[in-house]
Amino acid sequence: MDLEIVDGDLSSGAPEGPVETRWDRHRFDLKLVNPANKRKYTVLVVGTGLAGASAASTLAELGYNVENFCIQDTPRRAHSVAAQGGINAAKNYPNDGDSVWRLFYDTIKGGDFRARESNVYRLAQLSANIIDQCVAQGVPFAREYGGTLANRSFGGAQVSRTFYARGQTGQQLLLGAYSSLMRQVDEGRVRLHARREMLDLVVVDGHAKGIITRNLVTGALERWAGDAVLLCTGGYSTVYYLSTNAVNSNATAAWRCHKRGALFANPCFMQIHPTCIPMQGRTQSKLTLMSESLRNDGRIWVPKQAGDARRPDQIPEDERDYFLERIYPAFGNLVPRDVASRAAKHVCDEGRGVGATGLAVYLDFKDAMARLGHATVEQRYSNLFEMYREITGESPYEVPMQIYPAPHYTMGGLWVDYNLQSTIPGLHVLGEANFSDHGANRLGASALMQGLCDGYFVIPYTLGNYLAGQKPGTVRTDHAAFAATEATVRGGVDKLLAIDGRRTARDFHWDLGRLLWDKVGMSRDPEGIRDTIGKIRSLREEFWQNVRVPGSGDSLNQSLEYAGRVADYLELGELIAIDALHRDESCGCHLRTDHQSAEGEPVRNDGDFSYVAAWEHSGDPGRPRLHRERLAFDNVHLAVRNYK
Amino acid sequence: MTSATNGTRSYTLRIWRQSDNASPGALVEYRVEDIDAQMSFLEMLDHLNDTLERKGELPVAFESDCREGICGMCGIVIDGRPHGPVPNLTTCGLRMREFESGATITIEPFRASAFPLVRDLVVDRSSFDRVMQAGGYVSVNCGQAPEANAMPIGKDVAEAAMDSAACIGCGACVASCPNASASLFVGAKIRQFALLPQGQAERTRRARRMVAVMDQEGFGDCSNHGECEAACPKAISIENIAVLRREYLRTLVRR
Known part of the structure; x- marks a missing residue:
């Protein structure tokens, strides 16, 4: 591929020296804003998930003015709410050998050595504070009989460091952050703007100084000026159409910042989660995740014989292949997500998949029921089993679950430095929307940790460093940049409404999702990706001639909202494919069939690709410029990941 | 899914349409065909909306997000019952296998003076x-x-x-x-x-x-x-x- 490459301009800005003291030293070097001056600064926080709500409430507690936006009717519905399994922290309560260093090491290794050491170490260091904060808020974590906090195991680790609240950990952590946010709204330090969608970033003299939102009820375009913008808008798994994400999750805010100059890093690193309810057909609107915690007690298997159509209870033990336990005896069913997903795909490709489509494997609790008893299994998993039964009509107490991998989380996102600032000064990016901590594969129970770490414990320090260099309130909404940006947004809205074609936005989204899933999904080859890039371009051209968006722009119009998101996905989809083609190695979730071992494991190319690929928008979605941030591994020895 | 009861079903829907809180609203009748028993209730509404959009008509406004029963965004009154006929289930978890083919289903917004109507089935909570x-x-x-x-x-x-x-x-x-x-x-x-x-x-x-x-x-x-x-x-x-x-x-x- 003919690429324009820029080297040497991206630096994380993390201090050198011992990794254990980098954050402490950096915090001391960060500039501070005087307490009396904080109220003069306004921070625009876009999103109210774990990252957004924790950042907005904490900045308000410090004394800043915060304007907080969300697309839902209330901040409590942000998609963090759906996280089930848990949140990691290096508390070492079970006394089983955990430490900050081990969480750091597991995360770097789990990410297949494509994450930044400084950020990951900081994440591990701060993890324990998050649990303290959440408990103080009244988050009802699971407890032992003695009253101490309970832990369980998650994939990619051999210690139990995951804290949980039944199968609703994300909900409880989000409600904790939401409660702090509501307190700040009551105090008048946060102004809440629900049902607003950010449609563009206002950049003045190279700095992020505002946003344009669409009021989703009235259709009005609104201008908001601030001294900094925090983007906490989540990931882009719904680019595949079918994913475990909420149907309104989207990349529009992030993508429009990208088009204003923020680099987009590692877009092809997409996590395909192994334990989801399998796809059924064209009318399905989303896929449902079954928590990874099920792999603590459930055993994953397929028949040894391809084409074995017997019911699971009629297949004797010696004709079953517990393939994860067989291939990875050390970690068994608790291998990291990318490894489990690939293995499931592999056995299905061999014709050994089960269920109506052959694209499923069993997750069986028969042995757990025998070992633990019905009551214990029910106590641990009842809400998940119930959810499965509601969807499929089958009870996992009686028959094995059927599961298959599905798009779940995006490790890629807007590039940020150690201060979480993007390449546009003043624009900071938190949580899943940034790229920084998970490399090429995220470990289970680490997303909640990162979102809250960014919001509670990183941005409150690093944002001050930026603001200390800015005179407060210098740009108001009557600045020409606001008028120009609003005109761009209005042009985009009008253009969508004027096409009046024959196909719905959903048709295009479905087609894009299938193209990406088939060739830029769990396994990728250069020919397939090249072909897909061409097809995405054609689809995008067709979209702009043939999409039909009914209604008008001046009132609630869900078709218009959706069409705008699909339009952005048709560009981001191409960048994902370009990145997947460019990264001529396998790593983590990015498996290139031309770079795998005899056993089908990914083979990295550290000599040539030990870097973050950060893409700059050039105006033409097909011709992005590549910036490379070299990754240094001073503390963790680069090795082949081994879970055997 | 092995338990899927395949085959197509059809329904008559009576849906509350109201452009905003100040305008009068009314139940409007629609017919949906080719509905699979495994489809969720909201996917059935997606299907209806696709049909309306293709005809250039305004789709029925309704809200949902996670579609797995945890975000709390969906919520409509189905045949007089909030979240429909199945106990302890959000609207998004409801499957069409719960409704006999040929049935008439009445769909209305949550009604309360503290929840002003925004449009159709969308209310302000x-x-x-x-x-x-x-x-x-x-x-x-x-x-x-x-x-x-x-x-x-x-x-x-x-x-x-x-x-x-x-x-x-x-x-x-x-x-x-x-x-x-x-x-x-x-x-x-x-x-x-x-x-x-x-x-x-x-x-x-x-x-x-x-x-x-x-x-x-x-x-x-x-x-x-x-x-x-x-x-x-x-x-x-x-x-x-x-x-x-x-x-x-x-x-x-x-x-």
Whole structure:
């Protein structure tokens, strides 16, 4: 591929020296804003998930003015709410050998050595504070009989460091952050703007100084000026159409910042989660995740014989292949997500998949029921089993679950430095929307940790460093940049409404999702990706001639909202494919069939690709410029990941 | 799915259409064909909307997000029941296998004066946020928290608090109540914090302020119909309302 490459301009800005003291030293070097001056600064926080709500409430507690936006009717519905399994922290309560260093090491290794050491170490260091904060808020974590906090195991680790609240950990952590946010709204330090969608970033003299939102009820375009913008808008798994994400999750805010100059890093690193309810057909609107915690007690298997159509209870033990336990005896069913997903795909490709489509494997609790008893299994998993039964009509107490991998989380996102600032000064990016901590594969129970770490414990320090260099309130909404940006947004809205074609936005989204899933999904080859890039371009051209968006722009119009998101996905989809083609190695979730071992494991190319690929928008979605941030591994020895 | 009852079904839908809170609304009849038993109720509505969009008509506005029963965004009245006929289930979890082919299904928004209508099946539940702003929190700034295990909390207490904390804020309790009372919603939050040691410092102030805002927002009184518990997708017990009353009474003797 003919690429324009820029080297040497991206630096994380993390201090050198011992990794254990980098954050402490950096915090001391960060500039501070005087307490009396904080109220003069306004921070625009876009999103109210774990990252957004924790950042907005904490900045308000410090004394800043915060304007907080969300697309839902209330901040409590942000998609963090759906996280089930848990949140990691290096508390070492079970006394089983955990430490900050081990969480750091597991995360770097789990990410297949494509994450930044400084950020990951900081994440591990701060993890324990998050649990303290959440408990103080009244988050009802699971407890032992003695009253101490309970832990369980998650994939990619051999210690139990995951804290949980039944199968609703994300909900409880989000409600904790939401409660702090509501307190700040009551105090008048946060102004809440629900049902607003950010449609563009206002950049003045190279700095992020505002946003344009669409009021989703009235259709009005609104201008908001601030001294900094925090983007906490989540990931882009719904680019595949079918994913475990909420149907309104989207990349529009992030993508429009990208088009204003923020680099987009590692877009092809997409996590395909192994334990989801399998796809059924064209009318399905989303896929449902079954928590990874099920792999603590459930055993994953397929028949040894391809084409074995017997019911699971009629297949004797010696004709079953517990393939994860067989291939990875050390970690068994608790291998990291990318490894489990690939293995499931592999056995299905061999014709050994089960269920109506052959694209499923069993997750069986028969042995757990025998070992633990019905009551214990029910106590641990009842809400998940119930959810499965509601969807499929089958009870996992009686028959094995059927599961298959599905798009779940995006490790890629807007590039940020150690201060979480993007390449546009003043624009900071938190949580899943940034790229920084998970490399090429995220470990289970680490997303909640990162979102809250960014919001509670990183941005409150690093944002001050930026603001200390800015005179407060210098740009108001009557600045020409606001008028120009609003005109761009209005042009985009009008253009969508004027096409009046024959196909719905959903048709295009479905087609894009299938193209990406088939060739830029769990396994990728250069020919397939090249072909897909061409097809995405054609689809995008067709979209702009043939999409039909009914209604008008001046009132609630869900078709218009959706069409705008699909339009952005048709560009981001191409960048994902370009990145997947460019990264001529396998790593983590990015498996290139031309770079795998005899056993089908990914083979990295550290000599040539030990870097973050950060893409700059050039105006033409097909011709992005590549910036490379070299990754240094001073503390963790680069090795082949081994879970055997 | 092995249990899928395949084959196509058709339904007559009577759906509430109303362009905004100021305009009159009416039930409008639609016909949907080719519905699979495995489809969710909201996917059936997606299907209807696709058909309408292709014809250039305005689709039916309805809200949903996670579509796995946890975000609380979906919520409509189906044949007179908030979230439809299956107990302890959100609208998004409802499958078309629950409806006989050929049936007529009436679909309406959650109705309550504290939930003004936005369009069609979309209502404004921001009154819930304002009740939360009055006291649905523990006042602890980030950075002040003590070591998490310094405060032991019995397993049974944590479990009971979690039972209340499981509320998803969908508003079905209000929509099902003849008085449009928010007592179950408010009681669940009050009970969560009344049980936990973290909630003790602000216990009186919280109950007093949350109840005051609940009244101010136009929610009605509770008169023990119990419809809320039956409609709640998370099976939040009416015991939470008893706790709400107790906690409110407590504020009257503790000034």
